[in-house]
Amino acid sequence: MVKALHIFCLWLILAMSFSVAADSFTDRRTSVGIKLFRSMLVSNTAYLDKVTPSGELHIKLIYTQNARKAHTLASSLGADLKVLQGKPVVLEVVSLNEFLNSKTPILGAFIVQKMNGANLKAMIDKSILGQTLLFSPFEGDVEKGVFGGISVESKVRPFINMTTLKKSKITMKAFYLRVSKKHESST
């Protein structure tokens, strides 16, 4: 009985350790992703199409459950992104549904939490339709059709889905594309 309890405790500790390790890895990707998202927004040469009638550029951080995390990231991003290409930036934390139902032009959207297949698909479709630069720091999302993400190999690089780029008709600086890792397959 005592032995079984010991094994259970050990299993619990190991499971928690793995969970913590996984969380810290995802947090690190998200943190680095925010910086690359900003550089990606700056490299968008078609940003003027996304200026709202009130002359603002709208950027969204999308969450499903963890709004607090989204707000933390928003404050980190907002500190250096008050103005973009001379236009005031409006940074909003929105839920998935709010994003999907949004009517205003959106320059870029950052996925704060890992989405399931159906939600991600809906977001990708919405971003292509609205020519929104959708960014996900999570591994595998770019391959599924998200516009941009991060590639972590021997060096950290922007990761761009070229098919989505073509479909959404977003134009990027050639310089930026040169240093980015490109994904060519269809979504």
Place this chain on the structure above:
Amino acid sequence: MKSRRYIAGKLKTTFTISLIFICVLIVYLISMFHYWQGELQPRLRQAAATQADIISQSQMGLLANALQTVETDKRQRAVQQVIKEILLVTDPSIGEPLISGLALEVDYDTVQASADSLNINEGILSCEGCFISEVAVMAGTGELLAIATFNVTEAYYRLLSSDIKSKLINQLIITLALFFSVWVGMMILVSRLDKLKQNIEISDRAKTRFLANVSHELRTPLNAILGYTQLFNQDKTLMNSHGRGIETIHRSADHLLLLINDILDFSKVDSKGIQLCPSEVILADFLKTLVEMTEVRATIKDIGFVYEFADKLPEVVMVDDKRLRQILLNLLNNAVKFTRQGQVTFTVEVLAENSQQDSDSVLLRFAVKDTGIGIADDKLADIFVPYQQIDNQITRAEGSGLGLTISKNLVELMGQTLNVQSQSEVGSQFWFDLPLPVSKHATPLLNKNHNACEHITGFEGPSKTILSIDDNHFNRDVIRQYLTRYGFDVIEASGGEEGLQLLKQNQPDLVLLDVLMPDMDGYTVVEAIRSEAKYEQLPVIALTAATQPYMEEKALSCGFNAVLAKPLEQQLLLAALKKALNLDWVVAKTSTIEDEETDDEPMQLPDEALIATLKEHAEKHNILAIRTVLKELEADGRYQQFHDLVAPLASHYQFVKLVEALKGVTKA
């Protein structure tokens, strides 16, 4: 010639092993080369490229700072200064600069400077084997300032490569050394095994020679013993006075012959020297003989004997009856021997019948079951081991220990398996299945009249002279006594030279010639005989105590007309003579000794008091007293028949049967 063949064989083995090793070595070296070229080198290059990326990226901060210098006039200098610093960085382990060249392309949309003013190329930008790493130079706000293309030297890769290569070569050398050690070890081992094999072959040849010699040496005196006992057996007067002694000598010699034959059979089966000779056999008669032989033994041991034969047994089958009889008799004798009480059951079942247009066949199962001492599970595997007997009071000092091995080998020679099931103190069962062709139109010759010779008194026609050549005086004497009683004239020679002289002097009708003789062997003698044209048709019969299967073939090819094995069987000798001399036997209508005894006056009985005393001794199991009474009866002579009736029962300690026999005699 033999030595040259041996050397050639040895060289072939050495060459084959060496060839295998060389092939393995070549395959190993090729696979190592492929591993280096296809896997290790690309992996090392990948590692070096990663290293180059990391080094390049580490310099990005310096370049970004320089590009963000606020004063425009100082910016270009700052950037050039940083590039020079980067190109100076040296790895102490390599001893040369890590980055050989750097090209900077600035995004003038984000960096406020005149076009191309900050695009700097410094150092070697293109070299063979170098690693190119493009790095985005970004401002702290995330804006892309420039792309820096680093040309990283392959020094790190060279260092890594030579390090791994030297380790790999070391491992290769160790492996090759081990490989050669195994090679040399293998060659030594093969050489020793070869030597061992040669020794075994020499020893095996010596064993065969020894067996042949022993066989000859043992069978020669037995020939004389059994010959004389066969002669004495036909002498009524002699048998009346010394019958028991003669029978004992005959039985003992016969037993000895059986043991010798067992050993020889084993050596023959072991060396694949036995050829099966199937012939048409009347199955019912064959089985009846076995039953009769076993019944006698079972009765003596006072145990039951049951035989169950399938109703549908074929009448005539094709089988080597001599070998099948040998197997079954061995199993039956063992069953009787190892059963103290209960019974022995002999069954023959038909498992399958196959009827075809040309030939029929039948699958028979022969089984012998007993309620004897059985065999413990852990000993079961040992019973077929040659010369091995399960240690118990019955087997100790009995038999050669080869019977079951021979039976098993013979069954295997017939393409089948001898099976055994046994339980200690409960009993054993031995069985085997045998597919046998069924003969439809057979004229079997199995039912030979074994007593026929006893009725032969002579032959028709003129007298015949037989020359008997044998170095053994007793053998010659037996042959002379055999033949003279049938009216042959016998002349004797003790060797080849003498035989050839007597042949010329006497012109005999037939020669009986011993094969192995000291002065001149039988082959030489027969060749000398055949060398003269007038003796080309002279019948010469070989007599041999050696039993090698090739002997008969050799003898016939040398010019002998027939071969007879020693100890001589009278019937076979007469049959050979009849065939060679084309004789017609004169058969007398006299009865055999047994018949004569039966036809004689009724058995004389001792007085009732003596019979009662004998009965009393039997009831008390007093064997010493019984023997004393029997001695007296034997000495008297009048009660020989009575003595012969009760003596075997006493000698086998069958006291109950003895009492019953005495009761029966009294009543009669």
